[in-house]
Amino acid sequence: MISLTINNQTLEVPDGSTVLQAAEMAGIAIPTLCFHKDLSPYGGCRLCVVEVQGTRLPMTSCILPINPGMVVNTESEALTRYRKAILRMLLQNYYDAGYKRNNGKLGIDRENELAHWAEVYGIDIEQYMAKKPAFAVDSDPNPFVWVDLNKCIQCTRCVRACAEIQGRFVWSQSYRGYKARIVAGSDTTMLQARCESCGACVAYCPTGALDNKMSVSAGLADRLVRTTCAYCGVGCQLDLNVQDNVPGRRVIRVTSNTDPATVNKRHLCLKGRYGYDFIHSSTRLTQPRVRQYLLDSAPRPKDRGKWVDVDWETALRVAANGLVQAWQAGGSDAIGILGSGNLLNEESYLLGKLARQVIGTNQIDCCAHIYASDLSEHLLDAAGIPAMQNPFDEIASKAGTLLVIGSNLTEQHPVFGAKIRQAILRRKIKMVVVSPDFFNIAEYAALPLYPKPNTEAILVQGLIHFILEKHLADHAKCQMGSEDITKLKEAVAKYSARKTSDLTGVAIDALYEAAEILTREPPLSVIMSDGLADRTVARQNMQSLINLQRLLGSLDTPGGGVNFLGSQNNIRGAGDLGSTPNRLPGYQNCKNSTARAKFEQAWGVALSSAPGLSAWDMLKSVSEGKVKALYIAGEDALNVSPDGGQARRSLDACEFVVYQTSVATETARYADVLLPGVTFAEKTGSFTNAERRIQMVHQAIEPIGAASPDWQIFKELAKRILPSIERQISPAAYSNWDYTDTAEIMQEIAALTPIYYGVSHSRLDQAGSLFWPVESEEHPGTTFLQTAYFEPIQNTFIPIKLIVPEGYQTPILTPV
């Protein structure tokens, strides 16, 4: 600690603090422009000047280290004069063409930080700014980022944001003297200069020289609604900017906020910041629809016939009738339910309750699992947990080495990808990237490996073989018993470097190098995603990675682990809350009678112990006539894979399809009833991100047209199915469907789901987020999840078997 006096106030601050930081700790505000606390200091604008006793000239406080006993003054007439002079100088090279909307009229920008300080110091922008533009006002063709160098004051915040946050290094300050300006790449367009359109530079620009192109003249928001992004499992927090009393579009832009408690702080990616069009898209479904034949009680035409817009009552009645008929014809398992990793937690829970309590089946899965195998399930089998062990920041700050496998990290989970880039640059850690194709993250890899598709498990076997042979694993850390090591050795014996190289197509040298990199600096953190989810090999992929991590002792180590990031924003929550064919909420197995008993008691009905079919098998058994009706909620079943052949055939063959969606996509062609759900901007509830972090989603606007929050549709549908289905449901604590809001549903979830025990909307609103397991109302949540949390681990070694069927180009792995 070091002491100093600021404005007659003496205080102690940590060593290495700057005067600006000390002032902030003392609650004293100093004007700044080029400084931002998320970025490295630059000291370019000089607005932050202060007087220091014993120095002749004012000093820039943002880069001024503290000497013991320093006496600082932050306000004086001289300083005010000085700051005014600086602002006038900055304005000389600032020209505002007047395209900002204020109270409906276009005019100059009064909202940016420079304008703010000009106002504070009583400087009239229009009087002092340049008289004519020096650059084209909108000078870059980037579709999302607006560039107006006339407003640039060369603070270099954009340069630093792109380098230190997004890791793309698009901007530099080039040229010199009065010609100096901000340049993209080698003076090209932003996109040619590697820009990923994340908008970080926009978020940090203090003058609006960089702005959001789609909404540059849209004016100010009436309200900011903090919510969770609906695109990926990173779960960034963002502010929907809403204008009330405007016809048509009302979410006018998305902004981010510097809140240190969130995953992303001010960072967002292209999708989260600029992909909000879909909310007001003209393709939104705004009215329920049923096919004409259903209204006429006529037989179904081959192409299902004409659509008719109907009211909710009719649509719900028709949907309920169709499902009940399938139930009567083929029993509970004649109905298949496809949920989605896009639904709210509360909605996934209700959909599961609809399947299990109302219909009596476990036949529910996520659309994402039509093509991709459920890697969470394999992770549960292999390690006793379904989700990531580590928070993102723990991986970025503690991993010794990274193995990114089957993940297009910077596109699938961009904000986490950017954190990994920074970890590599700042901590100089090494990364091996394994994928059949080039992925952008490989640019930062010490070694990229490109195995043939679906040979990743073999590659890992080969690596284990080599690590054992060369004694590269640290004995003291190994998390396998010696017997298991012997078994592992036998199991991988046939994957010599030569054999592995032949099978995977990866050169022997590269295998050696990879093994060395992966073992040099523990802990190893494995980051993986759906690239490993091909159903033929998903299980083996997961098992071999768990074996590797046990051998290296990197499981159950902060910064290590096998970290699986699913493909959809709330695929975690959907799995957590029962959108799987074999698990009740909280990963309680449907075969476990104690777990079942709890739900039977709560829901007032006997539950099926038979696991349902997975999404893929569900669709296949449609063709066999076993599944007669499908209820697809929240997702486009045909759009989850490049090859929709099987799904198309199954949907076409299905007797009755109810499709609930916010946008009518191709799947609608095969539906008999269309129920308009809403986007995340139109409902309140929660999402759980890949790190197990539960966060609130807040409603920003009223549902568009007649669309309705999905949970309300589930509730109304359940109420219409219940009376006509012959199931004995007796009154019980949670047998009814009278929810008034999602907070009430969360209470029910908490009561029945151990990992969500302590979760409530009020707590989430207060804390910002909670990592499950949250074991009680006082429990702070669990940032690090130990393996075997849900299920005991039988063996520390998992045997994996390789078979090469005749005629196959690529070897196929099957479980033992």
Next chain:
Amino acid sequence: MCPGIATDHEYSEQELDRIIQEAVEANGSVRDAVIPILSEINQKLGFIPVESLGKIRRYINTPEAGLFLADSHLYAVASFYQMFSLTPTGKHVVRYCASAPCHVEGGRQVIEALQEQLGLQPGETSHDNQWTLLKTSCLGVCGVGPVFLVDQDIYGNVTPEKIPHILAKYR
């Protein structure tokens, strides 16, 4: 006349690759090598073709060692120094010192004479690609001002009368 200066700005891709490769070999693939490598190109070709930046980056960029070098970094350096040119120059480049000490010693007359005799404004290149006239700041030899450079050769105590003789050496 200084050997090694390219005679015109035609160059082949292979030539550029070779220059960069040799410069990297001589200076190492480290961040500090950027300026020597850029000078080497500038000297050999008379300017720095913008595509060299991507080529240099590929040698030096080592994110796994904590160093990420993008075109933007290299462009910032190449555009900052007046000794580098990002556009093709003529066969000979005349750079006159425009700083105050030279100026007060009669620099202004020298500049005017240069402009007149070459028929060029600062920053321009003659149509026959023979001459480029550039302005530079203090060359550190103020004692013999006014001063100008032709390619790598430095001329001090110049007067308007001496200019035709100096230029004739390069015609």
